[in-house]
Amino acid sequence: MRVLARDVAQEFGCRFGRQPTVSRAPGRVNLIGEHTDYNDGFVMPAALEFATLVAAAPRPDRRIQVYSIIMGESRAFDLDAPAETGDWSDYLFGVAVMLERSGRRLSGADLVVSTDVPLGSGLSSSAALEVSSAHALLTASGLPFEPIAVAKICQKAENDYVGMRCGIMDQYVSACGVAGAALLIDCRTLESRNVPIASNLRLLVANSGVRHQHAGGEYNARREACEEGVRLLKPALGPIKALRDVTPQALEANRKLLPHLIYRRCRHIVTENARVLEAERALIAGDFAACGVAMNASHASMRDDFEITCPEVDFLAELAQATPGVFGSRMTGGGFGGCTVSLVEASAVKQVSQILIDGYRVGCGRDAEVFDCSPSDGAGLIPL
Ligand code: ADP
Ligand code: MG
Numbered sequence: 001m002r003v004l005a006r007d008v009a010q011e012f013g014c015r016f017g018r019q020p021t022v023s024r025a026p027g028r029v030n031l032i033g034e035h036t037d038y039n040d041g042f043v044m045p046a047a048l049e050f051a052t053l054v055a056a057a058p059r060p061d062r063r064i065q066v067y068s069i070i071m072g073e074s075r076a077f078d079l080d081a082p083a084e085t086g087d088w089s090d091y092l093f094g095v096a097v098m099l100e101r102s103g104r105r106l107s108g109a110d111l112v113v114s115t116d117v118p119l120g121s122g123l124s125s126s127a128a129l130e131v132s133s134a135h136a137l138l139t140a141s142g143l144p145f146e147p148i149a150v151a152k153i154c155q156k157a158e159n160d161y162v163g164m165r166c167g168i169m170d171q172y173v174s175a176c177g178v179a180g181a182a183l184l185i186d187c188r189t190l191e192s193r194n195v196p197i198a199s200n201l202r203l204l205v206a207n208s209g210v211r212h213q214h215a216g217g218e219y220n221a222r223r224e225a226c227e228e229g230v231r232l233l234k235p236a237l238g239p240i241k242a243l244r245d246v247t248p249q250a251l252e253a254n255r256k257l258l259p260h261l262i263y264r265r266c267r268h269i270v271t272e273n274a275r276v277l278e279a280e281r282a283l284i285a286g287d288f289a290a291c292g293v294a295m296n297a298s299h300a301s302m303r304d305d306f307e308i309t310c311p312e313v314d315f316l317a318e319l320a321q322a323t324p325g326v327f328g329s330r331m332t333g334g335g336f337g338g339c340t341v342s343l344v345e346a347s348a349v350k351q352v353s354q355i356l357i358d359g360y361r362v363g364c365g366r367d368a369e370v371f372d373c374s375p376s377d378g379a380g381l382i383p384l
Contacts, residue, residue, distance in 0.1 A: 009110055023135035023136040031046065045173040053382065066110075088360055095153065121339050148172070151176065176192065202296075288327045323355050323356075
């Protein structure tokens with residue numbers, strides 16, 4: 001990442017002829033708790049060493065000029081006449097708009113963006129771009145970076161400007177991550193607890209390389225199904241605000257109120273919330289096997305009830321689950337392709353990686369990228 005920081009600063013110097021600051025915000029892997037964030041529930045992600053860097057320097061006017069190295073493209077934007085572009089720059093310009101709407105007056109800025117988070121793979125390159133952009137814009141404007149407030153602003157940008165109705169998880173952990181730990185986030189109160197990842201444990205991420213079209217639309221449809229479930233359960237359960245307020249027992253007792261599909265969507269959420277808390281307990285107790293059981297059950301629930309997996313990630317998760325040295329494995333991220341995450345004994349990482357790569361090639365005829373990940377810190381400035 002140090003090398004990448006020098007590269008992005010150098011690119012900035014060539015394009016804009018001055019010395020930038022470099023802001024960093026990481027991608028993330030979610031250990032457990034999928035689609036629970038927008039249901040006011042629990043999640044347990046870790047920030048990754050993969051991150052997005054934004055080199056930045058202020059301008060005397062109110063223009064924002066940005067070059068993305070990975071896209072090979074420049075875009076410009078006027079803070080006094082904001083317009084949507086319909087492409088990648090909406091993530092960044094949306095953040096600028098929402099920062100201003102929150103009362104933070106920005107100065108113009110020149111920016112160069114660089115990343116090593118795989119794009120569109122469920123490791124949240126979008127949140128890494130939003131949070132690193134927010135950090136860069138605030139730094140260029142001489143304003144403080146308040147992690148939780150910024151996470152909410154970035155989520156609003158993705159919801160209202162990009163049109164993806166994501167929850168708060170990705171932006172929260174990108175802003176607030178802690179090296180060596182996952183975060184147990186209560187998405188209702190926005191409080192979090194560190195859940196240390198023991199040194200003899202590894203988080204092995206396998207990228208299926210599959211990304212289904214319409215994933216964004218399917219994501220929003222799942223969110224609507226959860227909202228419909230709350231609406232239909234209200235007459236029986238009283239003033240519930242979200243599926244967070246529904247226990248598995250209460251859902252079972254009232255399942256007749258729900259069409260079967262809505263019932264299954266709700267069942268994923270209410271059982272997933274319980275699994276997140278169980279995984280936290282197990283990790284803290286050093287009971288990695290129990291954490292693995294919760295992860296495997298989470299995958300089955302996403303596959304059968306929430307229907308957000310696909311054959312390729314099912315294959316990777318099931319192969320990992322059957323491999324010695326793996327405690328548990330599941331799809332991670334919003335779904336419809338992307339990555340799996342496996343909780344692996346450190347000494348078995350090399351062997352497990354090879355089994356996943358070879359098995360995926362034989363079973364699915366595709367190449368998987370496998371990453372041995374360590375939880376990293378959330379957003380900050382990189383010293384040059
Ligand atoms: P994920 O968040 O899982 O990586 P998303 O579809 O939510 O997938 O976000 C990916 C999109 O974010 C990309 O298609 C692109 O528009 C934008 N993006 C992320 N990082 C960058 C970057 N460094 N430069 C330009 N666009 C980026
Ligand atoms: Mg995303």
